[in-house]
Amino acid sequence: MKAILFLLILFSLIALPVLGELTDADLNQIRLIVKEEVKSEITASEERIKEYIDLKIANVDDEIKKNNSEIGAIRSQINVFIGIPLAIITLLFAWRALRDRANDKQIQALIAENENLKHQQTITP
Numbered sequence: 001m002k003a004i005l006f007l008l009i010l011f012s013l014i015a016l017p018v019l020g021e022l023t024d025a026d027l028n029q030i031r032l033i034v035k036e037e038v039k040s041e042i043t044a045s046e047e048r049i050k051e052y053i054d055l056k057i058a059n060v061d062d063e064i065k066k067n068n069s070e071i072g073a074i075r076s077q078i079n080v081f082i083g084i085p086l087a088i089i090t091l092l093f094a095w096r097a098l099r100d101r102a103n104d105k106q107i108q109a110l111i112a113e114n115e116n117l118k119h120q121q122t123i124t125p
Contacts, residue, residue, distance in 0.1 A: 022030075
């Protein structure tokens with residue numbers, strides 16, 4: 001019987017704190033603590049996200065600068081590949097025009113000579 005009484009008292013002492021209820025003040029303190037913890041976690045998370053985004057933006061900017069320099073190099077190569085044939089074509093047209101002028105001068109000289117000969121033939125029959 002002593003053992004049962006002892007165990008009954010022991011279990012009652014163990015279960016006694018269960019009867020203690022939380023007051024509104026206790027609940028408000030718990031809410032404040034939870035809010036502060038959540039707020040600090042949210043702030044830390046936002047800072048990590050901002051750092052991550054800034055890092056990604058910096059990487060994208062570096063890639064854009066790299067691509068712009070590559071595009072500039074490609075444009076200069078394209079200008080060379082387009083410019084050289086255009087210069088050659090222009091020189092060929094200029095050379096042909098000069099050749100045509102020389103031929104025109106020879107033709108005009110021959111026509112003039114032919115006219116002179118015709119004129120001489122008509123004068124001396």
